[in-house]
Amino acid sequence: MTLRLKSGTHTRREFLATSAVGALAANLVGALPARAAENPKGSTTASPATPRRIIIDTDPGVDDAMAIFLALRSPELKVEAITAVSGNVPRELTLPNALRLAEIAGRTDIPIAGGASVPLVRRLITAKYVHGVNGLGGVDFPAPTLKPVAESAVELITRLIRANPGQITIVAVGPLTNIATVLRADPAIARMIPEIVIMGGSLSGGNVTPAAEFNLYVDPEAARIVFDAGVPLTMVGLDVTEKVLLREEHVRLLEASNDKVSQAAGKIMRATLNRAHHGIDATVIAMHDPLTVASLIDPKLLKLADYYVEVETEGEFTAGMTVGYAHAPARASAPYANANPPQPDPDLSFHPNARVAVGVDPERFFNLLIPRLTGNS
Numbered sequence: 001m002t003l004r005l006k007s008g009t010h011t012r013r014e015f016l017a018t019s020a021v022g023a024l025a026a027n028l029v030g031a032l033p034a035r036a037a038e039n040p041k042g043s044t045t046a047s048p049a050t051p052r053r054i055i056i057d058t059d060p061g062v063d064d065a066m067a068i069f070l071a072l073r074s075p076e077l078k079v080e081a082i083t084a085v086s087g088n089v090p091r092e093l094t095l096p097n098a099l100r101l102a103e104i105a106g107r108t109d110i111p112i113a114g115g116a117s118v119p120l121v122r123r124l125i126t127a128k129y130v131h132g133v134n135g136l137g138g139v140d141f142p143a144p145t146l147k148p149v150a151e152s153a154v155e156l157i158t159r160l161i162r163a164n165p166g167q168i169t170i171v172a173v174g175p176l177t178n179i180a181t182v183l184r185a186d187p188a189i190a191r192m193i194p195e196i197v198i199m200g201g202s203l204s205g206g207n208v209t210p211a212a213e214f215n216l217y218v219d220p221e222a223a224r225i226v227f228d229a230g231v232p233l234t235m236v237g238l239d240v241t242e243k244v245l246l247r248e249e250h251v252r253l254l255e256a257s258n259d260k261v262s263q264a265a266g267k268i269m270r271a272t273l274n275r276a277h278h279g280i281d282a283t284v285i286a287m288h289d290p291l292t293v294a295s296l297i298d299p300k301l302l303k304l305a306d307y308y309v310e311v312e313t314e315g316e317f318t319a320g321m322t323v324g325y326a327h328a329p330a331r332a333s334a335p336y337a338n339a340n341p342p343q344p345d346p347d348l349s350f351h352p353n354a355r356v357a358v359g360v361d362p363e364r365f366f367n368l369l370i371p372r373l374t375g376n377s
């Protein structure tokens with residue numbers, strides 16, 4: 001028996017209440033955090049009248065730049081803060097990039113904070129080969145005049161969530177170091193987060209190793225903390241993001257608009273497209289992060305399914321892999337012969353911990369993204 005969601009518009013609780021899995025569902029509902037009942041709005045459609053409040057945790061990053069622009073241009077979303085983390089490039093670059101992008105968009109009202117400079121326990125691996133030496137495709141932008149707030153990313157996220165329990169969704173489009181640090185330092189905060197929407201992971205192979213997607217590869221231990229925290233998760237991984245590939249026609253539309261955001265986006269994406277044409281894997285133009293933000297604006301963009309996702313942290317070749325179970329039993333690897341005590345029997349009940357994006361409508365996505373950036377929506 002598989003437990004698949006037919007659409008992304010039901011909360012897990014609603015799904016379980018209406019599914020035909022009887023006693024199993026009752027057990028699962030009983031096990032869900034109380035927060036799910038207190039705040040069943042995690043999956044509802046945002047609108048300009050009732051914008052969805054979000055914090056963007058990010059490592060800009062060329063596709064992060066598009067995601068930030070899209071969020072700042074969308075009345076369905078209210079960006080409460082932007083927090084920077086090391087990933088595509090070190091935080092010494094991602095933080096000024098976040099400040100630059102907000103400044104270009106004319107949104108100097110948004111607090112921006114610097115976060116983790118290294119993963120929890122690993123050395124930082126970056127992706128300058130994709131994002132250019134400065135994280136913005138190598139395009140030179142003036143130094144930002146906007147300054148970061150005095151609080152760290154962890155302090156800012158913690159304060160905002162605690163002051164607005166159940167109200168602010170976290171959109172995490174970089175390695176999960178900052179978010180894991182928040183959850184580890186303040187475990188009770190998990191109940192106050194209605195949803196974490198993650199760009200990362202994959203059910204169908206990685207992009208850094210055959211197993212791991214970049215964000216999870218960089219900090220698998222952080223990802224494991226986040227996936228195990230009991231917060232409702234949506235995972236927007238390579239299964240869908242590698243199906244939204246920016247094309248020449250899109251870049252031309254960005255370049256053709258006089259809008260400041262569109263001009264900046266056009267320069268960044270022209271540089272990235274050129275990079276793609278010079279031997280780098282064509283998926284460098286995958287719009288990973290903007291698709292993740294777009295899914296909050298238009299829930300019909302993605303097809304979601306319930307999964308139990310484990311994050312591999314031990315593997316010599318597989319660390320950062322997301323292992324998704326669509327049904328029980330969720331088995332771990334076979335125990336070693338000398339294991340003491342022996343491994344318990346596999347859990348025969350199904351406990352999904354994430355909604356995973358398994359389908360996408362690419363044209364619908366670009367029909368949303370490009371007009372928002374050109375200022376023609």
Ligand SMILES: [Ca+2]
Pocket residue numbers: 058059060061063064087088173174289
């Ligand atoms: Ca990113």
